[in-house]
Amino acid sequence: MNYWLMKSEPDVFSIDDLKKVNVEPWTGVRNYEARNLMRDKMEVGDQVLFYHSNAKVPGVVGIAEVASKPYADPTQFDEHDKYFDPKASLDNPRWQLVDVRYIRHLPDVVSLKEIKSNSALSDMVLVKRSRLSVSPVQKEEFEEILRMSEEK
DNA sequence: GCCAACGTTGGC
DNA sequence: GCCAACGTTGGC
Numbered sequence: 001m002n003y004w005l006m007k008s009e010p011d012v013f014s015i016d017d018l019k020k021v022n023v024e025p026w027t028g029v030r031n032y033e034a035r036n037l038m039r040d041k042m043e044v045g046d047q048v049l050f051y052h053s054n055a056k057v058p059g060v061v062g063i064a065e066v067a068s069k070p071y072a073d074p075t076q077f078d079e080h081d082k083y084f085d086p087k088a089s090l091d092n093p094r095w096q097l098v099d100v101r102y103i104r105h106l107p108d109v110v111s112l113k114e115i116k117s118n119s120a121l122s123d124m125v126l127v128k129r130s131r132l133s134v135s136p137v138q139k140e141e142f143e144e145i146l147r148m149s150e151e152k
Numbered sequence: 153g154c155c156a157a158c159g160t161t162g163g164c
Numbered sequence: 165g166c167c168a169a170c171g172t173t174g175g176c
């Protein structure tokens with residue numbers, strides 16, 4: 001069992017949107033490191049911290065899980081899609097994704113500010129590599145964030 | 153809306 | 165292979 005943090009802009013796709021659809025293909029990742037994590041490291045059932053970026057209060061808002069094996073991101077082949085990639089082909093796709101399934105909202109948002117001020121979380125990849133949209137999380141970090149939310 | 157950080161592209 | 169130019173992310 002692995003743990004991850006995945007960012008989404010709530011104006012584009014929020015935790016409420018995920019709850020409505022239940023399962024969502026995580027389209028649009030165009031960063032090789034994030035892709036490699038989804039392609040090579042994620043397993044069905046892995047737990048995901050759902051993070052709102054570019055939000056009024058950036059932070060972790062819910063829990064999701066990895067719901068599929070990796071497969072080619074279909075938006076890379078669609079020339080009308082904003083994520084179209086002319087260098088990708090059906091024979092040789094560049095971008096892989098996984099499906100993500102809604103589990104639950106956290107009782108309270110755990111903000112980036114709170115995460116940064118918790119010394120137990122100072123090694124989080126989220127903190128150290130702020131622009132990476134898919135990042136690994138330690139089990140202890142995952143549990144600490146749940147605890148912070150429940151304690152509010 | 154600004155802008156720092158940083159990843160990507162492409163000329164050489 | 166270097167690196168300047170450019171584009172994107174995401175906090176503030």
